[in-house]
Amino acid sequence: MSGTPPTVCIVTFGCQMNKLDSQLLRGELARSGFALTDDAARADVVLYNTCSVRRHAEDRVLSHLGSYRRRALREGRFVLGVIGCMAQRLGPKLIERFGFLDLVCGTHAFLRVPEYLRHVMAGQGPIVDVEGDGEVSFARAPGMRVGPHRAYVSVMRGCDNFCSYCIVPYVRGREVSRPPQEVVEEVEALSADGVREVILLGQNVNSYGRGLDGEDAGLAGLLALVNEVEGLRRIRFVTSHPRDMSDAVLGAVAGLVRVCEYLHVPAQSGSDAVLRRMNRGYTAADYRHMVRRARERIPAVELAGDFMVGFPGETDAEFDDTLRLLRDVRFQQSFIFKYSPRPQTRAANWPDDVPDEVKRERNQRLLAAQEEIDAERRAAMVGRRVEVLVDGPSKSDPAKLSGRTRQNDIVVFTGDRSLAGTLGTVRLTDSTVLTLFGELRQATVQHGGTELARLRRGHGGRS
Numbered sequence: 001m002s003g004t005p006p007t008v009c010i011v012t013f014g015c016q017m018n019k020l021d022s023q024l025l026r027g028e029l030a031r032s033g034f035a036l037t038d039d040a041a042r043a044d045v046v047l048y049n050t051c052s053v054r055r056h057a058e059d060r061v062l063s064h065l066g067s068y069r070r071r072a073l074r075e076g077r078f079v080l081g082v083i084g085c086m087a088q089r090l091g092p093k094l095i096e097r098f099g100f101l102d103l104v105c106g107t108h109a110f111l112r113v114p115e116y117l118r119h120v121m122a123g124q125g126p127i128v129d130v131e132g133d134g135e136v137s138f139a140r141a142p143g144m145r146v147g148p149h150r151a152y153v154s155v156m157r158g159c160d161n162f163c164s165y166c167i168v169p170y171v172r173g174r175e176v177s178r179p180p181q182e183v184v185e186e187v188e189a190l191s192a193d194g195v196r197e198v199i200l201l202g203q204n205v206n207s208y209g210r211g212l213d214g215e216d217a218g219l220a221g222l223l224a225l226v227n228e229v230e231g232l233r234r235i236r237f238v239t240s241h242p243r244d245m246s247d248a249v250l251g252a253v254a255g256l257v258r259v260c261e262y263l264h265v266p267a268q269s270g271s272d273a274v275l276r277r278m279n280r281g282y283t284a285a286d287y288r289h290m291v292r293r294a295r296e297r298i299p300a301v302e303l304a305g306d307f308m309v310g311f312p313g314e315t316d317a318e319f320d321d322t323l324r325l326l327r328d329v330r331f332q333q334s335f336i337f338k339y340s341p342r343p344q345t346r347a348a349n350w351p352d353d354v355p356d357e358v359k360r361e362r363n364q365r366l367l368a369a370q371e372e373i374d375a376e377r378r379a380a381m382v383g384r385r386v387e388v389l390v391d392g393p394s395k396s397d398p399a400k401l402s403g404r405t406r407q408n409d410i411v412v413f414t415g416d417r418s419l420a421g422t423l424g425t426v427r428l429t430d431s432t433v434l435t436l437f438g439e440l441r442q443a444t445v446q447h448g449g450t451e452l453a454r455l456r457r458g459h460g461g462r463s
């Protein structure tokens with residue numbers, strides 16, 4: 001492109017996958033001669049990367065889009081586009097509603113956005129592309145930083161589970177795993193560039209490898225390969241499905257020194273009847289059994305979960321089963337959502353019969369129970385020594401550092417800024433509901449013998 005490059009701002013809603021896709025697209029745009037900006041008010045092009053998982057997520061985007069009406073009509077050159085899950089779901093309907101939209105591009109075609117923008121900017125009219133399931137390759141993924149030393153790495157796209165409430169399989173398409181060699185190469189490149197922790201992403205990450213052949217197939221095999229990458233310190237993977245938590249995956253977490261003892265395994269409900277209606281493929285007893293197996297194999301493990309309240313037909317007794325499960329498992333963290341009917345899904349055919357006040361009240365009760373667990377868990381950790389990966393200056397107190405434990409707890413502690421990106425041992429001195437506080441005791445030897453010796457023994461480093 002000649003002249004000053006047009007500036008593009010991408011505004012991202014939704015999950016980690018969307019954040020990663022936005023980053024991939026930024027890379028493509030930069031390669032194609034666009035300039036990137038975070039300033040939507042001054043950008044020549046504004047793209048919304050959108051989420052459809054709950055109605056609220058969509059409503060927020062719709063109101064943002066509406067607010068561009070005057071600007072779009074006044075500034076002839078201004079380009080407004082929608083990409084991501086909502087674009088995939090609504091396609092041309094978005095243009096019908098917002099006549100000033102220039103581009104609607106779904107989850108499979110988003111890497112063609114630079115090409116489409118050139119077309120639109122040449123005055124050739126709006127574009128809608130929601131075709132091409134399974135088309136996106138992982139090949140050009142540069143990996144997304146979530147901090148200077150941590151990065152997301154996509155290992156699969158799509159989902160085949162069709163939980164009865166969930167829009168994801170419709171907007172993200174069929175499950176496709178990325179070949180292990182490609183994942184390893186990306187992690188190697190990230191590590192060479194200073195990344196110390198990778199978070200492997202998939203909607204159903206512990207079923208990784210389905211459809212790929214070869215002896216390394218499976219998440220356990222992938223973890224073993226990534227564990228060998230030089231310079232890397234930590235590996236996490238999200239999100240796991242309870243039904244696919246195999247002994248091989250648990251064994252990999254237990255045995256591979258860099259794989260953190262942290263599992264995000266949404267339970268959704270503690271009631272067998274609700275789980276059946278949700279099409280989750282397990283019972284509450286299966287879930288509890290999975291937790292027991294994980295804790296036996298991996299004594300230091302912590303679990304995070306998702307729960308949904310107010311699913312069609314959820315009775316008080318069914319809700320109580322969920323509350324009991326949340327309390328019994330004592331999750332390290334719980335993400336709690338009010339059920340929201342999604343068009344196309346099976347549950348959308350059933351009456352959304354739990355009144356909003358009841359959903360809100362159940363939501364509050366789960367949150368309160370989780371908060372109680374948070375406070376007790378963190379208070380009980382005071383006095384312990386934990387391994388942290390130092391992120392950098394703390395946002396709440398820039399004179400201090402912040403980092404995460406292997407179990408993904410946030411710790412704020414005293415120490416020198418130059419330690420960012422290294423592992424250290426922190427003695428915990430205090431806690432609040434959400435944060436741990438401490439003093440850095442020693443920085444772990446980074447490239448010397450200690451870490452290597454632990455690696456060879458295949459254990460250690462556990463806090």
Ligand code: SAH
Pocket residue numbers: 053054165166167168202203204239240266268306307308337338339340341342
């Ligand atoms: N693939 C992941 C997460 C998908 S979406 C998994 O299966 O665990 C993230 C969370 O949003 C889900 O775990 C679920 O708790 C919630 N969610 C999905 N669909 C929803 C809906 N229709 N209403 C409310 N919450 C929903």
Ligand code: SF4
Pocket residue numbers: 159160161162163166167168169203204241
């Ligand atoms: Fe949705 Fe279920 Fe797939 Fe998760 S596993 S993305 S909840 S269909």
Ligand code: F3S
Pocket residue numbers: 013014015016017018050051052053085167168171172
């Ligand atoms: Fe993620 Fe929302 Fe799409 S949760 S996959 S951005 S529907």
